[in-house]
Amino acid sequence: MNLAIAHIDPAALMARCETTGVRIAGGEPEYEPGAVLPAGPWQPLTSDLAARLKPTAQTADSTLVELVRLPDGPAPTSLAALADPLGDPDAVHLGQAASPAKALTTTPNYQDGRRIGLHLDNWDKLDYQSKHTGRRRLCFNLGPGTRYLLLGDLDIRTICRTLYRDPVNRYPHTDDLRAYIASGHQIGVYRLRLEPGEGYIAPTELLPHDGSTEGQPQPSTATFWLGHWPRGVLPAIA
Template sequence: MHPAAIAFRDPAALHARAEIAGVRRLTLAPGYETTVVVPDGAWARLPDGHPERFAPTAFTRDSGLVELFRVPRTVADLDSLAAFVPTLGDPTPVTLGGADDPGGLAVTHVSAESGLRPGLHVDNHQNLPYAAREKARRRLCVNLGPGSRYLLLADTDIKSVCRTVHERYESHHPRTADLRLYVTLRRPVHVLRLRIDPGEGWLAPTAVLPYDESTEGQELPSVTGSWLGHWGRGVCGALI
């Protein structure tokens, strides 16, 4: 199983803003799809030495890297954020629009198809097959505040999941249902929770790593803007 590859210079900085928990199945809950995977809520600090488990290796592609960054102070709303994103190296990023989420949500994303919350999920805008999955665009998301929020990342990627739940995984198109089956089979999954404060953002391979966002425990709402694109590592500068 391949964990998230998170870019960081200081393990203590990652340790200070990260927590880890298990997952559980949630079935027939109002506002959610029929059966979803969500954090179990038993958040704990990363064990000592654990941040190094998520360090990128020499084989980590730019497209597979999780990066946290801070936007310039001139980026204060969705309009200025929309002007900032094309300067990062992909001249044709795909806008996913904005979201305005209240505090107190265990997961924030809502499926455009179902109108319901999918829980931990993979993005499938390009619907790439197993063999080409790493070529997918990364997702960029910026928290414009006023509240803080969290990026949720599974520590198991969807290709590892597919190798477990499908015999002919090489020709399969990975999807969120694969993760749900994996958890139903009681395979181990943990989820990281990374705090994203106002003025901060993240890049992540959300077509490969199951993810969501959360405002759990936050009193203030938070506005975000999101894009998909092909960005090299380090284009925004390192936050941690």
């Protein structure tokens, strides 16, 4: 499955998106061994690449990336309640995560504080055959600084099909992404800029991803939910 980013205006997507390849962390003490990182330098998104990112009629809502902004209207009674009217009564607020300024990637291993690089979520504990049906993550940037969403252009099921003769009984994991890159394969990474009040809905159980504040002088805080949302439940920013 190819990465699909919903957008109406290709120029608006191109204005906030760049791309590069990946590398394996090399002796960087702030990263886990084997962590997959953006290689840089970042290149502008071309019109051809923007066209390839366009969803097709076959793109399932559960696999779609959407760039969104906070909804219009009265503020919710609490931040946790923001997702209540979006169509999934069972959506879960995961809380907030503060990210320092100038971080190539943001997610730490909470056992020792080292960053894990591009990774897969596993909240839903899904096997290979079901991985594409997981809940999507809703995230908003609360500021004060700008941050980025990093997304790999290959989903973990495709990666597992390349690595393993019979992936059916596997539970795809970040280790599979690391093994794929360590064996000489490559993926593309897209960096999507999110200003305060902007966010995304993305299948983070399926796509390699992370946050980033690379090059940004201010820290930022992100807040997250998980849910099964239909496409188009929030205003789009691209």
